Amino acid sequence: MKRSTTLMPVSKNPPAKVRDKGLIRLAKAGAAAYDASRDRILWLPLGKAMLERLGSGLSSRFQSAGAQPVDCGQGEGGTLPVAVRVLKTVDQLPLALMEKSGDSILLEGFDPEGSLPGWPVYAERLLSFLQERGMELSVFQEALPFGERTVIACGCDGDARGARESRTCPACGWTASVDTLLPPETPPDEEERPLEAVLTPGATTIAELCRQLGCPPGRTIKTMFYAAEKEGRTFVAAALVRGDRAVNVTKLSRALDGAVVRRAESVDLKQAGCDVAGFLGPVGLPGTVQVIADLSVAGTKNRVIGANRPETHFTGACWGRDYEAPVADISGLEPQAPCPACGKPVEKGWVRVVAEFAKGHPALPAFPSLGYLDENRKRKLPEVWRGRIQLEAIALGAAGDGDRPFRRGLSPADLLVLPLETGGTEAAKAAESLAEKLERNGWAVLLDDRVLPDGVRLAEAALVGTPLQVLVADGQEAEVIGGGGSLGRVPLEGVEPLLEPLRLD
Ligand SMILES: [Zn+2]
Structure with a gap:
C-alpha cells in the first residue's frame, strides 16, 4: 500500500467519546474511526486489511486442522444448511464447517453420536496463533442460563468495548469471568455439634x-x-x-x-x-x-x-x-476469595471475550433431517458444537497501549518502507521496488512515498506503529528498525534476509 493513495487519517489526538485503548490506538494509526451515534467501529483500509489478514491467518490454521470453509449467507442456521445436505454416513465424521464474515469466524462441528465435542483442536490453534503474537489469554468454562460455554479471553480495562467483570489471581495468573464454573470443594471433617x-x-x-x-x-x-x-x-x-x-x-x-x-x-x-x-x-x-x-x-x-x-x-x-x-x-468468587488454582486471594478485573465454544446449536430444531447412518445403517444424530472467533475483539485486544508499536503479526501493516530525503529520487525509486518485492513475498507493506520532510513522516510513522520500519538511505543501503531499536544497516538486497526470521505465518 502506498501512503499517498491510502485513506488513513493518522491523528495525534484520541477520537472523541472513545474509552477503549485498543480503538484509540487504531484510530491514531488511521486504521479505524468511531461512530458514536450507533456505537460501532468504522474500519478504514488499513484496519480492514488487518482484520482480513487476521481472518485468513486463522482460517488457514483451522483448515489445516480439518475445517472446511463454506459460505451459507451468514443466516441463523449457521452452516446447518450445508451439514444437512452433505452429511450421509459416519465415515464423514468428525466434520467441521467454517464460515468467515467481516468481523468473525464461525466454526461448527459435527461429531459421532456420544463422542466428545471436537472443538479443543480449534481452540488450541487459535491460542497458539495469538500467543505466538504475544497476546496473553485465559481459557475458562462459563455458565450460561442454559448450559455452559468455553471462553477464550484477554485482559482489558473496565471501559473497554465488551469488557466483562473478572476475577484474577496476581499470584498465579488464574483469570476468569465472574460467571466461571468453580470446582467442587471438600469441607474439612469435624465432629458434629448439636443444633x-x-x-x-x-x-x-x-x-x-x-x-x-x-x-x-x-x-x-x-x-x-x-x-x-x-x-x-x-x-x-x-x-x-x-x-x-x-x-x-x-x-x-x-x-x-x-x-x-x-x-x-x-x-x-x-x-x-x-x-x-x-x-x-x-x-x-x-x-x-x-x-x-x-x-x-x-x-x-x-x-x-x-x-x-x-x-x-x-x-x-x-x-x-x-x-x-x-x-x-x-x-x-468475591474479591479476596481464595483462588481456585492456588488459594491466594483473587482481585477484581476485566476481560474481553475473543472466542467462545459451546455444545449444541440454537437452530437445530429447524433442521430435523440432520443425521447420518452408522456402520449398521442405523440413523444417528451427530453431536453438534459451535464456536465463534471475534476478529474485532482480537484486533482491539492486540492493539496495545499508548503510542507503542503494534504487535508483530497483529498490526495494520507489518512494516513501513520510508525513503529518506537525503537519498533523493534514487532512494525513492529503491524504496518503491523494495516495497513491491516485499509485498510480493507476503509482507503487508506500507510505503511512505510522500514528498514531505523526514521529521514529519517519521513522527507520523510512530503513530502508524508498524512493528518494523525500513529507512532507505539511498539507492544502496537501508536501515531496519524494530523492537525499539536498529536491527542493522544493510545493503538493499540484505533487507529481506534480515526480515525473514521475523516473519509470522
Ligand atoms: Zn492463583
Whole structure:
C-alpha cells in the first residue's frame, strides 16, 4: 500500500467519546474511526486489511486442522444448511464447517453420536496463533442460563468495548469471568455439634452476625431468596451459599433450568409463607420454596444459619443431619476469595471475550433431517458444537497501549518502507521496488512515498506503529528498525534476509 493513495487519517489526538485503548490506538494509526451515534467501529483500509489478514491467518490454521470453509449467507442456521445436505454416513465424521464474515469466524462441528465435542483442536490453534503474537489469554468454562460455554479471553480495562467483570489471581495468573464454573470443594471433617438456637438481635447482615457470634463469614451460610419464573410458573427459590460468597444470578438461573430470576421482595416472601426476613434459613422452610445449595455448602458441618424465627440463628447446623438440598454451582468468587488454582486471594478485573465454544446449536430444531447412518445403517444424530472467533475483539485486544508499536503479526501493516530525503529520487525509486518485492513475498507493506520532510513522516510513522520500519538511505543501503531499536544497516538486497526470521505465518 502506498501512503499517498491510502485513506488513513493518522491523528495525534484520541477520537472523541472513545474509552477503549485498543480503538484509540487504531484510530491514531488511521486504521479505524468511531461512530458514536450507533456505537460501532468504522474500519478504514488499513484496519480492514488487518482484520482480513487476521481472518485468513486463522482460517488457514483451522483448515489445516480439518475445517472446511463454506459460505451459507451468514443466516441463523449457521452452516446447518450445508451439514444437512452433505452429511450421509459416519465415515464423514468428525466434520467441521467454517464460515468467515467481516468481523468473525464461525466454526461448527459435527461429531459421532456420544463422542466428545471436537472443538479443543480449534481452540488450541487459535491460542497458539495469538500467543505466538504475544497476546496473553485465559481459557475458562462459563455458565450460561442454559448450559455452559468455553471462553477464550484477554485482559482489558473496565471501559473497554465488551469488557466483562473478572476475577484474577496476581499470584498465579488464574483469570476468569465472574460467571466461571468453580470446582467442587471438600469441607474439612469435624465432629458434629448439636443444633442450637441463639439470640442474634438485629443481626440481619453477615458482618453483624459474625461480630455478635465471633465467627468468620466462611463459617456462616447465607440463605438468599429469589423470585423465579419459568414457562409462566412463578415460584420462590432459596439459594444457600457460604457467607463469604455471593449468589451468581446466571448460575442460579442455569441451576433452575433457565428460569428468569430476580431478588425476592418482601411481598414474594410473604406469599411463600416466609416472614422473618434477615433470619431465614434452610431448616423448616415452607415446602413451596425450592431450595438449592451451592457447592460451597454441601457437606459442611457446624455452620451458622438463620432459624426462621425473629432475632434468632442456629449454630452447629450440619448438612445431611439438619438440612439438605439439591446441589449446584451457584456462587461467584468475591474479591479476596481464595483462588481456585492456588488459594491466594483473587482481585477484581476485566476481560474481553475473543472466542467462545459451546455444545449444541440454537437452530437445530429447524433442521430435523440432520443425521447420518452408522456402520449398521442405523440413523444417528451427530453431536453438534459451535464456536465463534471475534476478529474485532482480537484486533482491539492486540492493539496495545499508548503510542507503542503494534504487535508483530497483529498490526495494520507489518512494516513501513520510508525513503529518506537525503537519498533523493534514487532512494525513492529503491524504496518503491523494495516495497513491491516485499509485498510480493507476503509482507503487508506500507510505503511512505510522500514528498514531505523526514521529521514529519517519521513522527507520523510512530503513530502508524508498524512493528518494523525500513529507512532507505539511498539507492544502496537501508536501515531496519524494530523492537525499539536498529536491527542493522544493510545493503538493499540484505533487507529481506534480515526480515525473514521475523516473519509470522
Ligand atoms: Zn492463583
